[in-house]
Amino acid sequence: MADPQTPEGSRWNFSQSFLTNFQSSRSDLQTCIQQATQSGTASKQTLDSLNLQLAQLSKNIVDAAGSIPKFDQRNCESQLKEIEQSLERLRKASSPASKFAFKRKAREATQPPSNVSTASATGSVAPKSSLTLSSYTMKLVTPRDLPDPETIAPELRSELSIIDLDSCILNLLNVKQYEISALHVRDVKNSILLLPVLEGSIILHDLTNCVVVVSCHQFRMHSSQNIDVYLSIQSNPIIEHCSGIRFGPYPSAFTLENDQHVPGLAVQDFSHIKSTPSPHWCMLAEGAWKSSEDWQSILTLDAIDLERVLQQALPGV
Template identity: 75%
Template sequence: MAEAQILEGSRWNFSQNFLNDFQYTHSDLQMHIQQATQSGSISKQALDSLNLQLAELSKSIVDAAGFIPKYDQRKCENQLKEIEQNLERLRKTSTPVSRFAFKRKTKEARQSSFSVFTPSVTQSLAPTPSLALSSYTIKLITPKDLPDPESIAPELRSELSINDLDSCILNLLDAKQYEISALHIHNIKNSILLLPVLEGSAILHDLVNCVVVVRCHQFRMHSSQDIDVYLSIQSNPIIEHCSSIRFAPYPSTFPPTNLQHNSDFPVQDFSHIKSTPSPNWSVLVEGASKSFEDWQSILTIDASDVEQVLRKALPRV
């Protein structure tokens, strides 16, 4: 009995680690394909590098079969098919160039000698997540603004998309009924984001003058500026094409109160691959971070006071 429990615990740990690593690589690959698609041109070397990452990702799913839940395996396979189709579309529509260099940024531990292959397209794109918040201005947003969880299939509740907010306060600290494990956030301005505790990743693009509070396994921010990030994380946070990003520990006033709060942030800046300190981020100095009273005013805000609280709380007034 004890041996069976140990085996089950090991299987669960493997499953969680695999899914976290898979989502990290999947998101990284998506980002580079999107960048190449927007530029309209890509070199053969860069395309081969993308194909290699896709091959590694495909083999990792095959190797993990039988060790992860069937639902998670199907979800990973659908995400892989989406990447296959996007990459195939990129190959057909891009104009070849000779000076585009693609640098791989996956974890060193995942590097291996898998052979390069050209993926085939077998199915259409996977459906986009049904759980989404989009297009709000000067609004207090809470879990009440999310769709009724009973109206969403359980497999579609784990990922939340947040897009196009301006001058909003979003408080999803109590959105436990959705079991959100991953966040995809785009185009947020002059806003405060109090995000749910995540077992997976928070991936943020195009934020300006915001406060972000999150506890997650992986944190990635792209093309953002003037952001205060209050963070608890199990890996190194990553930024790219960012400036004036300030990091601070996750507020001790927020649940869970028994959290081991980080005091050191070994941030990886993909736009500053040098031995010198990055000029794009810093640690929020003591006295500049928000106090207990500051957080309480945000947590207890009335919908009519959004603009007033934002004027006091944002990094750039």
């Protein structure tokens, strides 16, 4: 056993503690999914809770990268992937997701402002345990869909989880009342994400055919395909298990100070640890950048224009 007083010993102790906690949390989540699956379907509140637990486990793995052995990290990621598949099957059984075909859907007239339950048994509003947007299809999502800041504990207003969006435009450029500094994004496809300026990090998992606009201190993307990223960042972006990722500069239309139009962005691809250029990402050609008019049409669109804008703006359409 390594000497705990040495750096190697400290790393070993952290690794053992992390793996013990991870396996315990993973087992608990797996049991919850199995129980929900046995009942046939799960409520929206249950799915939200399961998604949040999964997002937290994923964040823990990302945060521990470099401090645990690569074999253990791959093993944890593999176990997490199996849970993701189980949860996806449960989600589809509970509320079948439509395929991306730009078929107009009726507006959700009875959908509450937020997909997180806040009412107690007595009808009073209780503080929420997290800030989350989840489970939207073919919708224009704006700050109005976030819960009232007063219903979120102050210490939890800085982290936002965005989970399970399909064919949506999400515009959160102006959410100053929440002081969001970190974002966790998972299971998003065929969508445009206009995200707030972050002093901290953004971690994205399992995105497909999307446009992402964000300014942040740290950017990490995992298991995603066919994504256009318009980015302002002070550090090097990180991608892993990704393909078809194109990076462009943060849009000047959004008047960000210290805008970075750096053509030689140094992206770290953890799936291509070689001296040769990574085949998984490239810089978006200047001629392919969206114009100020393009961004303005996205910012000012009405919900009825949603599918038209998606047809024009998404990478794979």
